Amino acid sequence: xxxxxxxxxxxxxxxxxxxxxxxxxxxxxxxxxxxxxxxxxxxxxxxxxxxxxxxxxxxxxxxxxxxxxxxxxxxxxxxxxxxxxxxxxxxxxxxxxxxxxxxxxxxxxxxxxxxxxxxxxxxxxxxxxxxxxxxxxxxxxxxxxxxxxxxxxxxxxxxxxxxxxxxxxxxxxxxxxxxxxxxxxxxxxxxxxxxxxxxxxxxxxxxxxxxxxxxxxxxxxxxxxxxxxxxxxxxxxxxxxxxxxxxxxxxxxxxxxxxxxxxxxxxxxxxxxxxxxxxxxxxxxxxxxxxxxxxxxxxxxxxxxxxxxxxxxxxxxxxxxxxxxxxxxxxxxxxxxxxxxxxxxxxxxxxxxxx
Numbered sequence: 001x002x003x004x005x006x007x008x009x010x011x012x013x014x015x016x017x018x019x020x021x022x023x024x025x026x027x028x029x030x031x032x033x034x035x036x037x038x039x040x041x042x043x044x045x046x047x048x049x050x051x052x053x054x055x056x057x058x059x060x061x062x063x064x065x066x067x068x069x070x071x072x073x074x075x076x077x078x079x080x081x082x083x084x085x086x087x088x089x090x091x092x093x094x095x096x097x098x099x100x101x102x103x104x105x106x107x108x109x110x111x112x113x114x115x116x117x118x119x120x121x122x123x124x125x126x127x128x129x130x131x132x133x134x135x136x137x138x139x140x141x142x143x144x145x146x147x148x149x150x151x152x153x154x155x156x157x158x159x160x161x162x163x164x165x166x167x168x169x170x171x172x173x174x175x176x177x178x179x180x181x182x183x184x185x186x187x188x189x190x191x192x193x194x195x196x197x198x199x200x201x202x203x204x205x206x207x208x209x210x211x212x213x214x215x216x217x218x219x220x221x222x223x224x225x226x227x228x229x230x231x232x233x234x235x236x237x238x239x240x241x242x243x244x245x246x247x248x249x250x251x252x253x254x255x256x257x258x259x260x261x262x263x264x265x266x267x268x269x270x271x272x273x274x275x276x277x278x279x280x281x282x283x284x285x286x287x288x289x290x291x292x293x294x295x296x297x298x299x300x301x302x303x304x305x306x307x308x309x310x311x312x313x314x315x316x317x318x319x320x321x322x323x324x325x326x327x328x329x330x331x332x333x334x335x336x337x338x339x340x341x342x343x344x345x346x347x348x349x350x351x352x353x354x355x
Contacts, residue, residue, distance in 0.1 A: 010301040011297050012030050017136075019115070020045045021123030023318045026226075026311060029219040029318070031113040032140065039137045041122060048124025049133060051329045056127035059327075059334065060086075060201055067325045067336040068093075068205045069127070090204030094171060097164035097208055100149030105162070107145045107177060113159075113214030114140055114166060120210055127327045127334075128206040135170050135197055138270075142192040147175040147182065157212035158322075158340035167207035167310060172196030202325075210322040210344040218314045218349045225307050229300070233266060236296045237273030245284040247271065255301075262308075269305030270296060306355035313348035 017028045020042035031037035041076040047201070060083065068240055072079045074094065081089050118136040121128055139145075146169040152161030169173035169185035176188035186196055239245075250271050259266045274280060288294055 012255065015041050016331075018042050019119045019122050021048070021119055022203060024116075024119050024318050025315060026117065026219050026222050029112050029115060030223040031125065032115045033108040033216070036143075036352075039115060039118070039140050040135060041118075041133060045122035045124065045133075046130060048123065048329075049128070049130050049175040051189045052127050053123045053129055055329045055332060056201055056328050056334075064334075066202075066334055069202045069325070073205070080312075086201050087199055090199035090202070091171065092352065093204035094167045094199070094208060095173065097160040098174065100152035100165050102151035105183065106147045106151050107134055107269050108220060109213070110145050111140060111219050112147050112220055113142060113163065113212045114146075114335055116212040116216050116219075116318055117163065117207065118212065119318065120212065122208060123321055125307045125326045125328065126206045126323045127202040127325075129203065131197060132170070132203055132242040133207065135194070138194055139169075139189075139192070142194065143178060144188050144192045144194065145177045146167070146185065151343075153213055154348050155211075155342035156209050158208070158342060161206050163181060163208040163210065167204065170197055171199065171208065191325050205325075206323060209324050209340045211317060211340065211345055211352075212322070214349070215314060215317045215322075215345050218310075218345055218352075221349065221352065222307065222311050222314060225310075225355075229304055229307060232300055232303075233269055234273065236300065237270050240270060240293060240296070241274050241277050241279055243289070243293065244282055244286070245293050246291045247274070247280060248287075249289065250297065255297055260301055262304035263297045266301045266304060267297040306351050308347045310352040314345055317345045353355045 005043050015031065016038040017024075018040045020355065028037075032039055060070060063070075065071060065080065067073070067077055071077050072081060072089070114136050118133050118140075120126065120319055121133045121136075146166045148162045148165045153159040160234065161216055165174055169176045169188070172186035172189065174185040176185050178188040178191050183191065188198055250267045252264070255267045318337075322339050324338065324340050326339070327332050327334045
């Protein structure tokens with residue numbers, strides 16, 4: 001499943017992934033993005049989304065000034081936007097940011113992005129209507145995958161360009177893959193039995209103002225890193241066995257007293273993998289081996305620690321409130337802040353790349 005998208009309009013995959021704005025894991029993203037697991041929305045999330053929307057509409061009705069809702073954005077935040085222009089503002093926000101270039105992203109990256117954005121909106125602090133979240137979920141479940149280009153995201157302002165290209169398909173614009181063929185957004189939706197939406201207050205910003213592109217790609221990179229780490233440890237154990245290595249380098253004491261978790265665990269795993277070996281006892285009394293063997297725990301161990309750290313950051317971002325402005329029904333107010341900024345996941349993924 002790369003650029004051609006999912007072959008089936010109604011995906012049949014075991015085990016649905018239910019989103020509620022919290023508790024989503026790397027494995028869930030991989031199942032949806034790569035294996036087509038069906039996505040559903042928790043009832044609690046439906047209630048939260050509706051509650052938040054009521055607050056937004058109340059604030060609009062009371063003529064409150066809310067960034068990107070009743071005002072322009074960026075340098076135009078000081079300009080008030082009348083209610084009859086609200087939908088046009090959100091539409092222009094989407095299309096003005098749909099400016100990606102370069103090669104197409106693999107469909108699995110785009111699907112990961114869509115899932116994570118739906119999960120953010122499901123938290124019930126973004127102010128969008130339920131229909132917006134349901135549309136993202138329906139597109140995932142029916143195999144409509146927007147065409148998104150790789151270049152254009154700034155990170156510091158979130159993933160505005162790639163997420164804008166996803167959002168424009170929801171409006172019937174752009175292009176999308178469906179059953180292995182590329183269509184206009186409107187046609188792809190129609191073939192999947194879906195209808196393009198007309199945006200209302202905050203919904204353009206709600207669809208594009210976050211880090212779900214880099215976080216979704218990062219989640220899949222972590223899934224691959226997990227498999228790479230497993231393969232590296234197994235291959236190392238096989239190498240130790242085949243080369244009749246000295247097992248002194250994997251004695252628990254040096255690793256325990258240095259104290260790094262990954263190093264300790266890798267040494268333990270190598271000992272388990274080589275337990276019962278018929279070649280290692282015939283190592284002719286080797287005192288020590290080459291660095292490439294002796295330092296397996298000291299090399300793979302830190303990479304394992306980096307994986308865990310990065311996973312913690314990415315899963316926090318996956319389930320975090322990544323949007324702006326934000327609405328808090330319990331307090332009856334809104335806050336304009338900078339939760340679209342991508343430094344936290346970006347730095348963690350740089351660390352993963354080093355590892």
